[in-house]
Amino acid sequence: MFINNWYAACVAADLGTAPMRVRILDCDFVLFRDASGRAHCLSDTCCHRGASLAAGSVQAGRIRCPQHGWEYDASGRCALIPQGSRDGAHPPKRARVPAYPVEERYGLVFAFLGDLGPDERPVMPDLLPEYATGEWYCDLIRRRKDIHYLRMAENYNDPCHVHYVHEFGRWLPKGVTIETEVLTPTYVRAFHAAWDAKGRWGREQGLMMEYSVIGLLSRNTNLQPGYPRTIVLASVTPIDACNTQIFMLLLMPKADATEAQHRALVTMTEKQVMDEDYAVLKTTRPVLAAEPAEELLVESDLTLAQVRKMTLEFAASQGEIDQEAWAPVRQSHIRVVPCPEHRTDPKNWVHKLLPLRPRRSSAVAAAAAG
Ligand code: FES
Ligand SMILES: [Fe+2]
Numbered sequence: 047m048f049i050n051n052w053y054a055a056c057v058a059a060d061l062g063t064a065p066m067r068v069r070i071l072d073c074d075f076v077l078f079r080d081a082s083g084r085a086h087c088l089s090d091t092c093c094h095r096g097a098s099l100a101a102g103s104v105q106a107g108r109i110r111c112p113q114h115g116w117e118y119d120a121s122g123r124c125a126l127i128p129q130g131s132r133d134g135a136h137p138p139k140r141a142r143v144p145a146y147p148v149e150e151r152y153g154l155v156f157a158f159l160g161d162l163g164p165d166e167r168p169v170m171p172d173l174l175p176e177y178a179t180g181e182w183y184c185d186l187i188r189r190r191k192d193i194h195y196l197r198m199a200e201n202y203n204d205p206c207h208v209h210y211v212h213e214f215g216r217w218l219p220k221g222v223t224i225e226t227e228v229l230t231p232t233y234v235r236a237f238h239a240a241w242d243a244k245g246r247w248g249r250e251q252g253l254m255m256e257y258s259v260i261g262l263l264s265r266n267t268n269l270q271p272g273y274p275r276t277i278v279l280a281s282v283t284p285i286d287a288c289n290t291q292i293f294m295l296l297l298m299p300k301a302d303a304t305e306a307q308h309r310a311l312v313t314m315t316e317k318q319v320m321d322e323d324y325a326v327l328k329t330t331r332p333v334l335a336a337e338p339a340e341e342l343l344v345e346s347d348l349t350l351a352q353v354r355k356m357t358l359e360f361a362a363s364q365g366e367i368d369q370e371a372w373a374p375v376r377q378s379h380i381r382v383v384p385c386p387e388h389r390t391d392p393k394n395w396v397h398k399l400l401p402l403r404p405r406r407s408s409a410v411a412a413a414a415a416g
Contacts, residue, residue: 047071047195047284047369048361049383049402050160052170052261054281054293057188058153061085065109067100071159071367072286073383073400075146076100080107086120087146087157089382093124093396096380099143121145122385139394144385152177153186154281154293156261160364161384170261171233174279174295182277182297183308187316189292193327195262195284196335196357198292200350201323202264202280203255205238211322214314222346223247232259232356236349257353259360264353274303276311287369288333292320362406371401 048071055068056077065078067090074090076099088109090098097113104110108117108125116137117126122145127134147158147167152174158167176182191198201207205222208215221241228235235256239247254267261281268276277297282290296315298308332340335354343351372381381400388399 047287048364048366049400050158050162050364051168051259051360052149052156052158053283054154054261054291055087055148055157055283056155057186057293058085058150058155061155063104065100065102065104067098069285070157070283070291071383071400072284073381074098074100075157075159076109077148077155077157078104078109080104080120084120085148085150085155087148087155088118088120088122089144089385089397091143091380091382091397092116093141093143116141118143122387140396142395143397144382144388144395146383146385151261152279152295153184159383161386161388163386163389168232168260170263171258173256173258173261173263173265174277174297176277176297176299177295181301182299183303183305184295184297185308185312187292187294187296187312187320189294189320190285190289191292191324191327192289193324194288194334195282195290196354197327197330198280198282198290199257199262199264199357200335200353201327202266202278202282203234203257203350203353204347205253205255205349206346207323207326208253211326212319213322214319219243219251221245221247222252224346224348225249225252229352232360233257234349234352234356238346238349255349257349257356259353259357262357274298274307278315294320359406362403365402365405368401368403 053070061077063079065076068075075087076090077087079085090100092099092111094116097111099109102110102112108119110117115128116124119125122143124137124141127137149156209218209220219241222238224236225239226237237254239252241247256265264280266278279295281293285291296312380397382397384399
């Protein structure tokens with residue numbers, strides 16, 4: 047798991063002025079909307095005595111801690127200490143919690159969990175321009191699975207499992223050929239053309255797979271003759287090292303599909319397809335994403351191998367959480383993901399930062415920063 051990326055935190059329609067707690071990167075965050083409807087994300091742990099801010103309430107754009115009523119504004123600064131302080135309206139500088147940038151996209155709330163300022167922050171590419179057109183049926187599924195987030199992302203970019211794992215895919219050809227490919231340090235797009243019975247392939251049947259490490263977004267566009275085009279966009283958010291929150295959007299074009307067809311796709315995905323993936327992924331070892339040297343990847347695994355490589359390279363350049371250093375202290379200490387204000391004002395914080403592994407600079411980070 048690593049910092050300095052956009053992570054899908056919740057479904058936008060689920061978030062109102064009532065605070066919501068979410069767990070990402072093995073840390074707790076609180077999300078809430080102010081009176082104008084703008085979403086905010088703060089570290090969830092009150093810097094006074096450690097209560098969960100998500101258990102409090104929001105009034106006039108401030109979140110009030112449930113234990114002693116300290117009020118934090120959207121920037122994470124404590125704006126009011128109602129008692130026990132000589133001047134409650136002017137709390138000490140250290141009375142603050144980290145605040146993280148937020149962006150709403152595709153009906154989801156994404157939080158940027160890291161300390162990069164606006165000029166350095168990677169931009170999430172628009173992998174789903176169809177979403178805003180209104181010309182597609184669109185539905186959203188959310189699932190939590192005890193699978194490593196990178197294993198999930200690799201699964202969405204593995205064209206050859208479909209035939210074996212999924213009931214709906216039994217009739218699909220077993221073979222694929224990577225016909226076209228676009229590859230940057232943080233994005234890959236490859237068309238996996240499906241073979242016909244004679245081993246031929248063309249552009250009319252297969253899976254277009256796209257992955258962006260920024261936002262951990264995977265898009266599959268499924269092309270089958272005689273069936274409406276389907277798009278699946280999945281965002282995988284690491285809850286912790288072993289659990290993943292999946293947000294999946296399913297789209298079909300209104301021009302080619304009926305609403306009933308789309309509904310059937312959503313129901314099948316929710317009730318069957320995701321469970322079929324899970325049943326196999328649960329058996330794979332090691333539990334965390336594998337080392338390439340401990341697998342034998344072949345040509346048709348190229349895209350998923352690129353997904354892994356670019357994700358791990360990006361992670362190493364942005365700041366991987368040092369699990370070994372954190373594990374021994376996690377029961378007795380609070381550690382937080384750094385936020386942009388940690389860069390501009392590194393002193394005067396109550397909670398210390400998560401331990402990170404030494405960062406490796408790479409072309410990936412340079413490319414992401416534009
Ligand atoms: S623990 Fe939050 S105000 Fe005291
Ligand atoms: Fe699958």
